[in-house]
Amino acid sequence: MSSVFRLLFAPGFFASSPVHVALVAGGMAALVxxxxxxxxxxxxxxxxxxxxADLAVTGGSASFLASISPLWGFAxxxxxxxxIMDMIGIRRPRGRDLATGIVRGAGLGLAALFLYxxxxxxxxxxxxxxxxxxxxxxxxxxxxxxxxxFGVPALAVIAILYRPLLLSSVSADVAAARGVRVRxxxxxxxxxxxxxxxxxxxxxxxxxxxxxxxxxxxxxLRLTSSPGRATVAAAVIAxxxxxxxxxxxxxxxxxxxxxxxxxxxxxxxxxxxxxxxxAQLTGRARRVNG
Amino acid sequence: MAVxxxxxxSAQPGEISGQVLAVEGVSVQLAGRQILxxxxxxxxxxxxxxxxxxxxxxxxxxxxxxxGLQPVTGGRVSIGGRAKGRGLVGYVPxxxxxxxxxxxxxxxxxxxxxxxxxxGIPFPSRQRRLRVDEMLEAVDATRFANQxxxxxxxxxxxxxxxxHALISQPKLLLLDxxxxxxxxxxxxxxxxxxxxxxQRQQVSVLISAHEMNPLLPVMDRVVxxxxxxxxxxxxxxxxxxxxxSALYGHHVDVLHGHGRVLVVGxxxxxxxxxxxxxxxxxxxxxxxxxxxxxxxLEIQQ
Amino acid sequence: xxxxxxxxxxxTASIVAVIAGVVGFFVVLRGAAFVADAVxxxxxxGAAGASxxxxxxxxxxxxxxxxxSxxIGWLSRRARRDxxxxxxxxxxxxxxxLFLSFTxxxxxxxxxxxxxxxxxxxxxxxxxxxxxxxxxxxxxxxLFRPMLMSxxxxxxxxxxxxxxxxMELIFLVIVALATSLTLxxxxxxxxxxxxxxxxxAARSLAAxxxxxxxxxxxxxxxxxxxxxxxxxxxxxxxxxxxxxGGAVCYAAGRLLAWWCTSRNRRVSGS
Numbered sequence: 063m064s065s066v067f068r069l070l071f072a073p074g075f076f077a078s079s080p081v082h083v084a085l086v087a088g089g090m091a092a093l094v095x096x097x098x099x100x101x102x103x104x105x106x107x108x109x110x111x112x113x114x115a116d117l118a119v120t121g122g123s124a125s126f127l128a129s130i131s132p133l134w135g136f137a138x139x140x141x142x143x144x145x146i147m148d149m150i151g152i153r154r155p156r157g158r159d160l161a162t163g164i165v166r167g168a169g170l171g172l173a174a175l176f177l178y179x180x181x182x183x184x185x186x187x188x189x190x191x192x193x194x195x196x197x198x199x200x201x202x203x204x205x206x207x208x209x210x211x212f213g214v215p216a217l218a219v220i221a222i223l224y225r226p227l228l229l230s231s232v233s234a235d236v237a238a239a240r241g242v243r244v245r246x247x248x249x250x251x252x253x254x255x256x257x258x259x260x261x262x263x264x265x266x267x268x269x270x271x272x273x274x275x276x277x278x279x280x281x282x283l284r285l286t287s288s289p290g291r292a293t294v295a296a297a298v299i300a301x302x303x304x305x306x307x308x309x310x311x312x313x314x315x316x317x318x319x320x321x322x323x324x325x326x327x328x329x330x331x332x333x334x335x336x337x338x339x340x341a342q343l344t345g346r347a348r349r350v351n352g
Numbered sequence: 353m354a355v356x357x358x359x360x361x362s363a364q365p366g367e368i369s370g371q372v373l374a375v376e377g378v379s380v381q382l383a384g385r386q387i388l389x390x391x392x393x394x395x396x397x398x399x400x401x402x403x404x405x406x407x408x409x410x411x412x413x414x415x416x417x418x419x420g421l422q423p424v425t426g427g428r429v430s431i432g433g434r435a436k437g438r439g440l441v442g443y444v445p446x447x448x449x450x451x452x453x454x455x456x457x458x459x460x461x462x463x464x465x466x467x468x469x470x471x472g473i474p475f476p477s478r479q480r481r482l483r484v485d486e487m488l489e490a491v492d493a494t495r496f497a498n499q500x501x502x503x504x505x506x507x508x509x510x511x512x513x514x515x516h517a518l519i520s521q522p523k524l525l526l527l528d529x530x531x532x533x534x535x536x537x538x539x540x541x542x543x544x545x546x547x548x549x550x551q552r553q554q555v556s557v558l559i560s561a562h563e564m565n566p567l568l569p570v571m572d573r574v575v576x577x578x579x580x581x582x583x584x585x586x587x588x589x590x591x592x593x594x595x596x597s598a599l600y601g602h603h604v605d606v607l608h609g610h611g612r613v614l615v616v617g618x619x620x621x622x623x624x625x626x627x628x629x630x631x632x633x634x635x636x637x638x639x640x641x642x643x644x645x646x647x648x649l650e651i652q653q
Numbered sequence: 654x655x656x657x658x659x660x661x662x663x664x665t666a667s668i669v670a671v672i673a674g675v676v677g678f679f680v681v682l683r684g685a686a687f688v689a690d691a692v693x694x695x696x697x698x699g700a701a702g703a704s705x706x707x708x709x710x711x712x713x714x715x716x717x718x719x720x721x722s723x724x725i726g727w728l729s730r731r732a733r734r735d736x737x738x739x740x741x742x743x744x745x746x747x748x749x750x751l752f753l754s755f756t757x758x759x760x761x762x763x764x765x766x767x768x769x770x771x772x773x774x775x776x777x778x779x780x781x782x783x784x785x786x787x788x789x790x791x792x793x794x795x796l797f798r799p800m801l802m803s804x805x806x807x808x809x810x811x812x813x814x815x816x817x818x819x820m821e822l823i824f825l826v827i828v829a830l831a832t833s834l835t836l837x838x839x840x841x842x843x844x845x846x847x848x849x850x851x852x853x854a855a856r857s858l859a860a861x862x863x864x865x866x867x868x869x870x871x872x873x874x875x876x877x878x879x880x881x882x883x884x885x886x887x888x889x890x891x892x893x894x895x896x897x898g899g900a901v902c903y904a905a906g907r908l909l910a911w912w913c914t915s916r917n918r919r920v921s922g923s
Contacts, residue, residue: 171896
């Protein structure tokens with residue numbers, strides 16, 4: 063038993079301070095992503111989540127220019143972008159996807175500009191990599207209060223708007239007839255998504271944050287039909303995979319080819335993908351067996 | 353051209369307070385078109401009323417007006433004597449978001465009917481669960497209570513939505529084209545369910561439909577909508593050539609046969625069915641001549 | 654900016670724009686914005702892997718674009734389209750991150766792969782790009798009518814003997830090819846701005862499908878030319894101008910369309 067333990071956890075894992083930060087910050091981000099992600103998938107807004115993630119890139123690169131913590135940049139642009147997306151929001155899903163895509167493109171273009179300035183004006187050469195692919199082992203412990211500070215409101219929004227969100231996702235008309243402020247509820251949800259995405263961006267990078275947002279939720283939806291249980295399951299899966307990813311990444315410091323460690327984001331994303339395929343296959347097996 | 357077709361039982365000022373629903377002179381104009389023109393009718397307690405009209409006649413708009421989702425350019429609606437009917441009206445829409453992925457089971461959806469508009473997370477109380485079970489039983493949905501709504505058949509979904517609308521004990525139940533996508537068997541089940549509900553639960557029901565024949569056996573009264581104008585009363589009073597011709601603005605024939613009614617208008621050389629039984633059409637041939645005919649008529653006007 | 658070494662850039666960019674305009678027309682029509690967005694990002698991983706292995710990046714691009722495209726197609730039959738796409742995409746990107754972490758000098762390479770590089774295609778590569786691009790465009794033009802039918806009315810086209818599944822497959826392959834060709838110049842993250850903005854604008858402005866496609870190509874070419882010129886002058890990344898250009902196209906298209914319809918309404922006298 064203890065040899066398995068030593069196999070899984072490379073020496074120094076539990077003592078390492080960056081690992082602690084990674085586990086806490088990553089865990090929190092995963093928790094928020096799992097919960098918010100369930101509603102993202104439920105409302106068919108995965109693409110909006112993806113767009114917000116890319117717009118977070120814009121904010122992140124801007125924050126490097128301003129020398130502030132990337133989380134502010136991510137969250138700031140995320141929230142503003144969510145507001146804009148809601149404002150120009152169009153009813154039909156196709157129209158919405160197009161508008162979202164265009165805003166994304168403009169935002170990414172801007173990000174290109176900022177990153178270019180980052181590399182030429184400041185001396186941060188790794189800005190692009192950090193923003194795009196995350197920096198879980200290097201965020202520093204002062205990021206933790208920030209992560210909690212952004213995570214709690216996102217969770218609160220979902221908890222408070224749980225029922226109106228469910229109802230308006232099933233039928234906006236019925237919800238409106240019962241007095242639900244459908245537009246406002248949708249906007250609040252989008253904001254929560256923006257915050258969740260920002261947190262995920264800090265840990266696994268903006269580009270990969272979609273995986274954390276959508277993956278565990280998608281897996282949970284394969285496993286259970288009850289909304290409450292799906293939300294909890296998504297959170298649990300997200301945190302489990304994130305922590306496992308951290309463990310593997312730490313272990314990988316001794317692996318070839320560069321003996322510098324494989325990226326944490328890679329592990330988390332792969333785990334999520336494997337989990338998703340697994341859930342798909344078991345789902346099908348269950349249906350076949352009746 | 354404000355032709356107020358109030359045949360009988362329409363809202364007289366003194367009678368409003370007794371009615372569950374009173375629609376007085378409602379007009380709605382959208383994008384330059386007169387969708388509803390001085391519509392008047394009332395629904396009494398425990399009545400089952402059919403809102404009949406072909407697609408595009410303005411039924412959904414009228415329902416939205418009653419729900420408070422559509423502003424009017426004239427007239428008013430009162431529910432239970434009050435202007436705002438929140439909490440008194442249950443609504444069953446024609447379509448809901450049907451993703452099989454959606455983690456919402458039949459019992460979750462019915463539960464949302466109790467408190468879906470309240471903030472916070474529902475407290476899993478025994479009492480709540482009992483009420484949900486009760487309601488599911490009443491619409492005969494217990495056997496698929498734990499299945500995802502997206503996986504249910506059209507008829508089953510309809511029943512869950514009815515349960516959802518009824519569980520908050522409204523005075524008025526509105527259904528938007530509940531029979532539209534159902535086969536004959538399911539449609540009959542829903543109709544008998546609704547008739548049972550009006551009797552047992554003392555709820556008034558307003559059903560919009562473009563086929564009136566399935567509803568003929570159970571309707572107390574009918575509100576016939578054509579070209580934005582309405583005529584209300586019993587079937588004998590309203591489904592008559594003189595009344596409907598005045599409504600359409602040109603001559604129509606009303607044919608009776610085999611317990612069914614057909615409203616036929618003339619267009620060009622031939623005739624078009626304006627309101628009738630689409631089940632008369634061959635299976636696999638969705639007969640939408642009714643829509644085409646009516647839109648053709650509106651252009652001629 | 655018309656120096657000999659820039660001629661290369663102008664030519665490739667024009668080819669790229671034509672491809673984007675033509676394929677983008679169907680991307681917008683089929684509501685496949687997310688797919689067209691995801692495939693290039695997956696292709697990015699292939700490019701990273703290829704450069705790691707020291708082989709031609711175009712090959713890596715192409716392979717991963719194809720794999721991603723087909724993966725999305727396969728998965729979407731089992732799960733909802735948006736979730737499937739998101740996950741395949743992200744897996745590819747994760748792999749890309751992995752490959753990149755193995756290389757030593759990679760910051761600028763990432764940048765140009767993601768955000769575009771005016772001189773992204775070398776002179777030796779122009780010919781293969783042009784040929785493959787022509788193949789792409791020809792394929793779309795040949796299959797124009799069945800593709801159009803299966804995009805607009807899947808059920809009736811099935812009755813007419815057009816296999817929607819096969820059209821979808823062909824569409825995915827074309828998107829994969831188009832993105833691989835356009836990625837080196839415009840950048841993975843911004844290709845689809847070029848594939849969405851101009852066609853979306855064209856769709857609002859043109860009534861017939863052929864006209865819309867033609868307009869889409871024209872707008873795409875103009876966007877790219879402006880982007881090159883601006884990038885050359887300011888030294889800012891071309892991706893910035895493409896992203897902005899795509900947005901401008903789209904906004905202009907919608908504004909014009911709205912203005913036309915409101916003018917018609919005023920003329921007909923409501």
